[in-house]
Amino acid sequence: MRLAAIILWAISWSCLPLVALAQEPLPSWNASPRKQAIIDFVKRATTTGTPDFVPPGARIAVFDNDGTLWSEQPMYVQLAFAIDRVKALAPKHPEWKTQMPFSAVLSGDLKSLASSGERGLAELVMATHAGTTTDEFQAIVKEWIATAKHPVYQRPYTECVYQPMLELLQYLRMHEFKTFIVSGGGIEFMRPWVEEVYGIPPEQVIGSSIKVKYELRDGKPVLVRLPEIDFIDDKAGKPVGIHQKIGRRPILAVGNSDGDYEMLEYITAGEGLRMGILVHHTDGEREVAYDRASPFGRLDKGLANAAGLGWQIIDMRSDWKQVFPAKR
Amino acid sequence: MRLAAIILWAISWSCLPLVALAQEPLPSWNASPRKQAIIDFVKRATTTGTPDFVPPGARIAVFDNDGTLWSEQPMYVQLAFAIDRVKALAPKHPEWKTQMPFSAVLSGDLKSLASSGERGLAELVMATHAGTTTDEFQAIVKEWIATAKHPVYQRPYTECVYQPMLELLQYLRMHEFKTFIVSGGGIEFMRPWVEEVYGIPPEQVIGSSIKVKYELRDGKPVLVRLPEIDFIDDKAGKPVGIHQKIGRRPILAVGNSDGDYEMLEYITAGEGLRMGILVHHTDGEREVAYDRASPFGRLDKGLANAAGLGWQIIDMRSDWKQVFPAKR
16 A cells, blocks of 8 residues: 555444445436436535535535425325324224214225315324324324335335435535425424434424423433413414524525415525425326326425526426336 | 645645644633533544444434523513513604503613513513515614624624533534524524624524515515514423524434423434533623523523433533634
8 A cells, every 4th residue: 555545444344425426416316408407506605615515514405304204195105194193093082983083094994084174184193193292292202203115115114215315315414505494294203213214313403393291200300291282383484483493594405385375485585695496296006196186295386486496396207217216 | 745645735735624624623611521521522422333423414413502502691681671672663653652561671670570470571571573575674683793792892792602512513523413592582583693703604593583475576486574473482391493594303402491391302212313502691600690580591400400401501600611712
């Protein structure tokens, strides 16, 4: 080994990310103007001495979860969780047999469940997500997510995540971006597993939440989950959640539905280098093709206005070589 | 230069923190059982292969701000800010001349102001902290904090921070701790300056907040600050704020008043290695000696129960070589 090689080895050994940088970025993305736009954006943000340069601390990227990082069809994963919880808790609630929306869940009548609307879904979430301590709820989520399977792909839900998005998250972090989830889904439904699956720690997750209350039980401090909405992190709630939890405006936002519209609008209206991305679910073969008419992840206003606002629309069918990770 | 020296140089050049580790830790702290307990705690948390080892991601430390990281006497800094804002806004509010608590502020009658109680202070904060956009409020705070001076020390408030605490923050981060502020103070009053002063980025600040609303003004997205409480991050609110914003239980909590009691109780009751620290303001010469009788930063229950709960009580007078940073 020559001296220069030894020095390089010593440096690279202590700075592994530098080695990873040499690999081809975003391997599951086909060459396209969208892929090129992402790579150009990251290059501009990280090139010192240019007007577009963004210091590492301000390189904040926010990602929606349902339909952006993982599948939201045939229904939100959290709804599948709530349905399983209703079934598990039913023996203690004989009244649910005749009480909507629980009766619809127990009889498998998803159409009636859907017709119970937001109010019905909120009741479902309250009944199944409240009443425990935060530690107990975390254990319930961990067990469910480790065992439940996606009804179509017959794989754990945590494998129904989008491989190209896993690569994008990693690519951004390699360039000193801090990656956050900003989801309409429940924050405590995501935190127990997102670090392992996406590499995003619990403190970088923003989501909808119910209130919790601090109390002592047998002298031991616990936080009890209350049946009361704390925050809905959807639509105009997303910029609010970002402001309250992050406190500065991210420079990159990735979403897939009109629930992400205000988030992208807020982020891309900021000064300096900005990027907004919408994932368009166009792949009826490898996943599900849906947009304007879908009850989950409806995308209408975003499709209509993206071009005028300079947002990138990812065409899943043509832009992604692979949708889900290879089976283990 | 011999080969081994070159390799060491190359590694250390690319891993500067390793060099810093070689310096004496916490130089402004006198040798004491408290200083030793902190060093032992960090050593135990970071020594792999032992039962006390804590992986870097879980090395989360939370710090109160007022009275823990900076001076809270003769009054909370944010109250001084609110008073200055009342004076600045008074020409637009002739009714304040005869309306409590504003009239007390304008006539300099701090005793009447104090007697207006929490309700009066809340009114003061609402009137002076709401009504602007978040960007406007940030600019107001930045200007004020850059120009206002502490009435006793005649230095900018950002220099009335505790040098030993700056060193503790840095020492923890050097050992891959993530440091957070968890303060009863307003989150938007802290975020504009804490990164520069404490090295804590805005997204690692938890505090009290008012509600904000997303709207378009002339087609431009803004967040408007509303005169409505969103969250009070004090007492039993602190563990709640920690749970909602961080999502896992920190292993180290540092505070100075009974407002931090539940935070320390919650953190130190967790499993595994834990540490709770209270700063006791015992130094009437270099700062202010106060505890049980103080209107700001009252410390009573904490003093009474700390020993039984295994919390460390820092004696400012004897434990700290230096209180404030050297003048620039």
